[in-house]
Amino acid sequence: MKKYTHNEITILQYIFLIVGTQMGVGFLSLPRVVAEKGGTDGWMGIIIGWILSVASSIIMVKTAKKFPNDTLYDLLIRFFGKILGKVAIFIILGYTLSFSLIIFINTFLYIKAWFLPNTPDYLIVMLFSIPVLFIVRNGLRVIGRYNELIFYMTMWLPVVLLFPLKDGSFLNLLPLFKVGWKSISATLPPVIYSFLGFELVFFFYPFLKKKQYAIHGIIIANTLSMFFYLFVTISCFVFFSPDSITDFNQPVLSMLKVIEFPFIERLDVVILNILILFSSRSWILYMYCTVFSFSQLMNKQDHSLYVPVLLGLLVIGTFFVQPTWMQVTTWQKWASNAGIAVAYVFPVFLWIYSWGYEKFSRRRFS
Amino acid sequence: MINLRERGAFHIFFSGLFKRKRYSKYQQTNQNVYSEKLSSIDHFPLYPDLSMNIQVLQQMFHHAPDLVIRHFEFAGKGTKAVLVYVDGLTDKNSISNNVLSALMQSSFDPKKGLPTTVGDVEDVHSWISIEHALFAGDSALFIQGETKAFLLDTKGWPQRAIDDPKLETSLKGAHQGFVETGSQNVAMLRRYIPNRELIIKELTVGVRGKSKVFIVYLGDVASEEVLQELEDRIKQIQMDVIINTGELSELIEDNPYSPFPQFILTERPDAAASQILQGRFAVIVDRSPSVLIAPVTVMSFLQSIDDYSTRWLAASLIRLLRFFAFMITLFLPSTYVAIISYNYEVIPLKLFLSIAESRVVVPFPPIIEALLMEVTIEMMREAGVRLPAPIGQTVGIVGGIVIGQAAVQAGIVSNIMVIIVSATAIGSFIIPSYDMGTAIRMLRFPMMLLAVMFGSTGIMIGAMTLIAHLISLESLGTPYASPLAPFRFADMKDSFIRFPLWKMITRPKSVRTIQSNRQGKPKR
Numbered sequence: 001m002k003k004y005t006h007n008e009i010t011i012l013q014y015i016f017l018i019v020g021t022q023m024g025v026g027f028l029s030l031p032r033v034v035a036e037k038g039g040t041d042g043w044m045g046i047i048i049g050w051i052l053s054v055a056s057s058i059i060m061v062k063t064a065k066k067f068p069n070d071t072l073y074d075l076l077i078r079f080f081g082k083i084l085g086k087v088a089i090f091i092i093l094g095y096t097l098s099f100s101l102i103i104f105i106n107t108f109l110y111i112k113a114w115f116l117p118n119t120p121d122y123l124i125v126m127l128f129s130i131p132v133l134f135i136v137r138n139g140l141r142v143i144g145r146y147n148e149l150i151f152y153m154t155m156w157l158p159v160v161l162l163f164p165l166k167d168g169s170f171l172n173l174l175p176l177f178k179v180g181w182k183s184i185s186a187t188l189p190p191v192i193y194s195f196l197g198f199e200l201v202f203f204f205y206p207f208l209k210k211k212q213y214a215i216h217g218i219i220i221a222n223t224l225s226m227f228f229y230l231f232v233t234i235s236c237f238v239f240f241s242p243d244s245i246t247d248f249n250q251p252v253l254s255m256l257k258v259i260e261f262p263f264i265e266r267l268d269v270v271i272l273n274i275l276i277l278f279s280s281r282s283w284i285l286y287m288y289c290t291v292f293s294f295s296q297l298m299n300k301q302d303h304s305l306y307v308p309v310l311l312g313l314l315v316i317g318t319f320f321v322q323p324t325w326m327q328v329t330t331w332q333k334w335a336s337n338a339g340i341a342v343a344y345v346f347p348v349f350l351w352i353y354s355w356g357y358e359k360f361s362r363r364r365f366s
Numbered sequence: 367m368i369n370l371r372e373r374g375a376f377h378i379f380f381s382g383l384f385k386r387k388r389y390s391k392y393q394q395t396n397q398n399v400y401s402e403k404l405s406s407i408d409h410f411p412l413y414p415d416l417s418m419n420i421q422v423l424q425q426m427f428h429h430a431p432d433l434v435i436r437h438f439e440f441a442g443k444g445t446k447a448v449l450v451y452v453d454g455l456t457d458k459n460s461i462s463n464n465v466l467s468a469l470m471q472s473s474f475d476p477k478k479g480l481p482t483t484v485g486d487v488e489d490v491h492s493w494i495s496i497e498h499a500l501f502a503g504d505s506a507l508f509i510q511g512e513t514k515a516f517l518l519d520t521k522g523w524p525q526r527a528i529d530d531p532k533l534e535t536s537l538k539g540a541h542q543g544f545v546e547t548g549s550q551n552v553a554m555l556r557r558y559i560p561n562r563e564l565i566i567k568e569l570t571v572g573v574r575g576k577s578k579v580f581i582v583y584l585g586d587v588a589s590e591e592v593l594q595e596l597e598d599r600i601k602q603i604q605m606d607v608i609i610n611t612g613e614l615s616e617l618i619e620d621n622p623y624s625p626f627p628q629f630i631l632t633e634r635p636d637a638a639a640s641q642i643l644q645g646r647f648a649v650i651v652d653r654s655p656s657v658l659i660a661p662v663t664v665m666s667f668l669q670s671i672d673d674y675s676t677r678w679l680a681a682s683l684i685r686l687l688r689f690f691a692f693m694i695t696l697f698l699p700s701t702y703v704a705i706i707s708y709n710y711e712v713i714p715l716k717l718f719l720s721i722a723e724s725r726v727v728v729p730f731p732p733i734i735e736a737l738l739m740e741v742t743i744e745m746m747r748e749a750g751v752r753l754p755a756p757i758g759q760t761v762g763i764v765g766g767i768v769i770g771q772a773a774v775q776a777g778i779v780s781n782i783m784v785i786i787v788s789a790t791a792i793g794s795f796i797i798p799s800y801d802m803g804t805a806i807r808m809l810r811f812p813m814m815l816l817a818v819m820f821g822s823t824g825i826m827i828g829a830m831t832l833i834a835h836l837i838s839l840e841s842l843g844t845p846y847a848s849p850l851a852p853f854r855f856a857d858m859k860d861s862f863i864r865f866p867l868w869k870m871i872t873r874p875k876s877v878r879t880i881q882s883n884r885q886g887k888p889k890r
Contacts, residue, residue, distance in 0.1 A: 010852065115708065115823050127820055127827050134834035145837040145851035152853065265714045273826045280830065 008209045011217050013144030017204055018221035020147040020281030021197030024103040025110060027229060028250040028275075030194055031236035035245045037187040039179045040172055043233045045187030050226035052188075052344065053195040057218040060198070060347045063354050064205040065214070072202040073296040079350070079357055086297065093293045095342050099196070100286030101314075102331050104128070105323045107279045114272055122319040129311040131280070136288050137304035140207050143288055147281050154278050158228065160267065161235045161252075163259045168238035192344075193336040194229060197282065198222060199343040203289050412491060416446055416510045423450060426497065433500075438466065442473025451505030457522025460484065461505060465518055474509060486519035498576065525550075531633040533800060538675040540636045548578050548652030551635070555582055555648065558639035563587070569600055571614070571651075575607030578652040579614070582638075587645045589878040592661060592842050596647055599842075611654040620840045625809055627801035628841045630659040630666055637671040645879035661842035663876050665849055665861045667802035668692065673864050682863040689862060691793035696806050696832075698793070699736050700817035700825050702786050706732040708821030724780040733818040735779050739787040740814070742769065744807070747791070848876035 009017070034042030067075055072092060077085035108124060116124060135146055201218055208214055236251045248254045256268040264270060288303075291310060295303035410422050420435065427433045436449045447469070451461060464483040472481040480487055490496060491514050496506050503521035528550070530536070531543030544551045552566055565585040570576045579600060583593065599618040608614050611631055619628040632638055633656050638648045641659045649658040659666075668688045673681040706725070710718055728735055746765040750758045769787070773779045790810065797803040809832070816824030839846040849857035854875045859865040873879045 012853065111823050115821055119820070124820070124823075127816075127824065131827060131830035131834045134831055134838065138838045142834075142838045145845070145847070146834065148853050149833060149837060149847070149851035152850075262714065263717075264712060266712050269709055269712050269822070273822050276823065276826050277830060 007139045007141045007207055009144040009207050011210050011213045013148050014208050015217045015221045016147040016151045018198050019224050021200050021285045022225040024279045024282040025106045026194045027232050028252045031233045031251045033190040034187045038183045040237050040242045041179050041184055042187045044184050045191045046229050049191035049195050054222050056344050056347055057198045059351045060201050061214045063351045066354055068211055069206050071206050089293055096286045097290040100283045102335055104283040105328055121322050122315050125318045126315050135284055137307045150277055150281055158231055164239050164255050170238055172237055172242055196339040196343055412513050414511050414513050419508050440474040441471050445474045446510040448508045452500050455503040455523045456520045460520045484518045488517040489514045534634050537672045539671050543633045544655045546653050546655050548650050551650045554635040555639055571603050572605055572607040577608045580650040582648040587879050587881045595842050611651045611656045611658050614651055615658050625805045630662050631656040640671055645873045645877040661844040663848040667799040670798040678864050678866045688796050691796035695790050695793040696810055698790050699810055700813035703732045703736050703814055704817040704822045704825055721782050724782050727777040728780050735783050739779055739783055743787055743791050844876050
């Protein structure tokens with residue numbers, strides 16, 4: 001039985017969905033965070049993080065492959081029964097919701113700090129909700145198209161980072177392995193946080209049209225993100241001196257500030273606006289997954305009703321509570337830990353469980 | 367494979383139907399009264415007695431001074447007969463030469479058929495078909511002793527000669543435009559595609575004035591699914607009468623609340639034929655000179671048929687220019703407002719100084735200045751459209767003086783604003799489709815409001831909302847933003863850049879054609 005035939009996504013859309021979820025606003029501060037732990041060898045952490053995330057993604061796809069038409073909800077109900085499954089899906093729902101909120105608020109704080117310091121919070125959130133409402137209520141196919149389009153529209157972003165490199169020095173990167181493996185592995189938590197997003201493959205998989213390419217797709221997606229992060233980090237390391245990079249909160253933005261064209265003096269302002277487009281993919285997807293799981297919990301086929309409710313709650317929430325940078329940083333730390341649990345521990349557990357489940361049920365039926 | 371019966375399409379389609387449902391009650395009563403009257407006429411049979419038939423006719427067509435009832439006798443046995451036609455809808459030459467003179471010089475024999483030289487002759491047995499035929503320009507012949515009437519094809523209503531299309535002027539293409547007669551429009555398409563796979567489906571729309579609607583497509587190319595959807599929607603229309611194709615397009619479009627046109631209306635047969643060859647459908651509405659093309663993508667509105675007969679490099683450059691003009695019209699005034707009121711650090715200092723210099727005497731904030739000028743130019747354009755040409759020029763001159771000189775000298779607006787308004791206006795003229803031009807002209811006002819409230823972030827959010835709307839929009843169930851999202855590389859050959867014709871061997875994928883190769887051969 002195929003429930004989701006009307007919302008199928010192509011393999012390219014599947015890749016861009018995963019890439020879109022992985023790239024939020026985290027890359028702006030990633031070079032600094034990595035440099036704090038591992039110095040200029042920090043970029044190696046990104047490669048290790050990539051290996052881990054690819055491994056975990058493959059395990060996820062392998063698990064999902066056993067029940068190709070099940071969403072995460074169906075899968076959990078099948079494995080753990082009605083009550084435990086619903087509890088599990090409720091936890092996942094909380095996880096996606098908090099991720100969506102954290103990325104959303106992060107973007108919102110950037111915009112507020114840079115452009116609209118005097119506008120009330122709830123007005124900005126209301127403004128942001130308009131496009132989100134238009135996209136999220138439409139289902140995965142339209143979100144897939146959105147991700148695809150934004151990917152092509154923002155492909156030129158890394159090219160811009162090449163401009164300041166003429167003032168940089170590649171000697172900054174040498175010598176390699178000067179801090180030792182311990183420091184390099186200390187960079188893993190923030191790196192893993194930037195790779196988070198592939199765990200949503202459980203949500204995308206049943207919609208994928210050509211399921212035989214699912215593993216190829218997820219590896220390509222992770223690799224694209226890895227190259228992007230690696231490129232951003234290394235270009236920052238080359239541009240800033242090894243000691244001063246930790247002084248900048250968002251080294252990427254500081255680096256962009258240097259670029260000047262005859263017709264645009266401050267490219268960072270333009271890029272920060274494009275960042276809304278860039279990071280919107282991530283929070284829109286997490287929000288979709290939240291609303292989708294919620295509608296399944298409620299046994300409704302149509303998720304579009306809950307989108308305005310959720311956004312309305314968000315606007316009302318920001319009317320009373322004004323989030324700050326400090327709060328978001330704290331939340332991010334919790335979310336990062338939860339992310340390790342959901343994206344690395346949970347899939348392995350689920351894979352082993354599914355293996356046992358298959359054996360057990362086969363014995364029972366034969 | 368994208369399914370038409372997807373929930374999204376359904377949802378949009380039914381929200382589209384909603385608008386029709388509100389009016390349907392009113393139409394329902396109207397239709398009932400009318401159909402009761404019709405059925406009461408239909409109760410009468412066709413009598414063998416001529417005078418009885420004339421009585422029924424006179425009862426049917428009361429207050430119709432243009433109805434001509436001509437009594438005459440056949441030669442030979444002298445059988446009595448009556449010829450009925452509507453004066454003005456018929457061709458007088460044909461009636462007197464081919465019908466009356468032919469009939470009166472020969473005798474009538476029921477076994478042999480009518481001795482007339484008219485092409486199309488039909489026997490009918492009901493009054494309703496007689497009524498329809500009379501109003502379509504046929505003449506009806508009643509003969510003493512016959513319980514049927516003969517319909518003779520003598521159509522010849524007043525019509526315009528075929529001339530240059532008015533709205534879409536042609537540079538290199540044909541100089542024939544569609545006219546108000548459906549059958550002639552069909553013939554014009556046949557001239558371009560003389561192929562037996564060119565299929566013409568006839569439907570009737572409207573309760574009171576039955577408009578003939580023809581769906582024209584290539585039978586071995588166009589998608590069956592899309593045709594079904596199009597036919598269903600046309601059949602569901604409940605209206606008194608369809609006057610113009612524009613009305614039909616509003617009644618069958620996927621999302622009537624969208625600012626964007628979802629079908630192309632063209633008055634050029636070469637453009638329509640080219641679209642049919644790409645696998646699309648042309649819908650001809652009798653009495654309307656514009657033809658509807660469906661399904662389309664947002665890119666189709668930036669293409670012109672002349673692109674294909676211009677050299678491909680030049681055509682590509684013009685395509686890019688159109689796209690640029692599209693962006694300019696949509697975003698330039700709002701960007702100006704955002705930069706002047708919020709993000710002045712983005713532009714270089716020297717440019718900022720020259721803007722500041724010209725703005726220093728202006729007493730209004732940028733948004734008032736922009737709105738003032740944009741509304742003025744919209745008013746001038748609207749005034750110029752409907753005025754006869756000599757007066758229209760006056761509007762242009764007056765407007766030029768007001769906008770170009772007086773307003774700046776009086777210190778109401780700045781020079782920079784004048785440049786921006788003119789660039790916007792010219793940009794919107796570059797869009798080949800009038801409907802698309804109107805859509806983006808309208809959309810730049812909300813963009814300006816967003817810009818004044820939230821600066822560049824507002825513009826970004828506005829653009830995001832537009833993207834979100836465009837990618838969820840559908841035209842007859844096919845994705846509207848097609849070559850971009852979902853991305854289709856093969857279709858990109860005919861979008862921003864027009865590839866050389868020999869490279870464009872496939873038909874657009876968004877139309878979901880059965881036969882994907884343009885030459886009618888399978889792909890190598």
